[in-house]
Amino acid sequence: xxxxxxxxxRFVYDLAGGSQVARCSAWIASSGAYVTAGHCFARGGEGDPxxxxxxxxxxxxxxxxxxxDPDDQYPVNVASVIRKEAGxxxxxxxxxxxxxxxxxxxxxxxxxxxxxxxxxxxxxSPGTIRITGYGVDDDDGIADDQANRTLQTHAGPYITxxxxxxxxxxxxxxxxxxxxxxxxxVIINGTETAIGVHAHG
Numbered sequence: 463x464x465x466x467x468x469x470x471x472r473f474v475y476d477l478a479g480g481s482q483v484a485r486c487s488a489w490i491a492s493s494g495a496y497v498t499a500g501h502c503f504a505r506g507g508e509g510d511p512x513x514x515x516x517x518x519x520x521x522x523x524x525x526x527x528x529x530x531d532p533d534d535q536y537p538v539n540v541a542s543v544i545r546k547e548a549g550x551x552x553x554x555x556x557x558x559x560x561x562x563x564x565x566x567x568x569x570x571x572x573x574x575x576x577x578x579x580x581x582x583x584x585x586x587s588p589g590t591i592r593i594t595g596y597g598v599d600d601d602d603g604i605a606d607d608q609a610n611r612t613l614q615t616h617a618g619p620y621i622t623x624x625x626x627x628x629x630x631x632x633x634x635x636x637x638x639x640x641x642x643x644x645x646x647x648v649i650i651n652g653t654e655t656a657i658g659v660h661a662h663g
Contacts, residue, residue, distance in 0.1 A: 467613060468574065469489050472611065473511035473513070473514055473538070474513040474514075486642065487642065487646035487660070488514055492577065492579070497554065497579075499660070500548075500553045511538050514559060516569065518530050521612060525599075536559040551630035551632035578656070579657075589620055590619060592615055593616060593647075593649070594647065596646075597639055598610060618636040621634040621635055645659060645660065
């Protein structure tokens with residue numbers, strides 16, 4: 463269903479020829495850092511995200527995404543990125559942003575919201591998980607296409623945490639997600655606590 467969450471943003475990639483595409487989700491952490499999936503960087507044909515945007519409007523009726531107001535867009539500091547892309551349980555990125563050129567604010571200041579990261583082993587079973595992000599919603603030209611790559615959310619049961627011998631940790635849950643949700647927070651429903659990064663739906 464449609465969602466409002468000031469702490470969850472969407473990446474914009476500048477393409478050759480001057481066009482732009484919207485892909486992936488990312489979120490603000492309580493430390494002031496920004497978090498997403500590792501595979502949202504160095505994307506084939508698109509490269510690294512150039513901007514993160516918030517408060518994204520509805521897409522056109524044909525599903526073509528519309529971009530946020532320039533005051534809600536922030537340049538991604540690609541030089542700051544720390545990332546891994548090594549499969550389930552090891553696909554994440556932490557990065558910084560530059561201030562908006564009009565407002566002078568960073569995303570954490572402009573959005574005034576964040577998620578507090580936590581480990582399941584520290585807090586116990588979360589019960590219900592919520593995934594909020596900019597997933598694909600493409601139904602071939604009907605009105606629902608206006609939801610395509612806009613902020614949507616769904617909740618479902620937490621299943622388990624898997625800790626591999628090499629130290630990789632993955633969390634399993636049963637929630638409806640689509641391509642484009644990658645990078646979004648794995649939220650304990652009803653809280654501002656994130657226990658992971660959605661990366662392999």
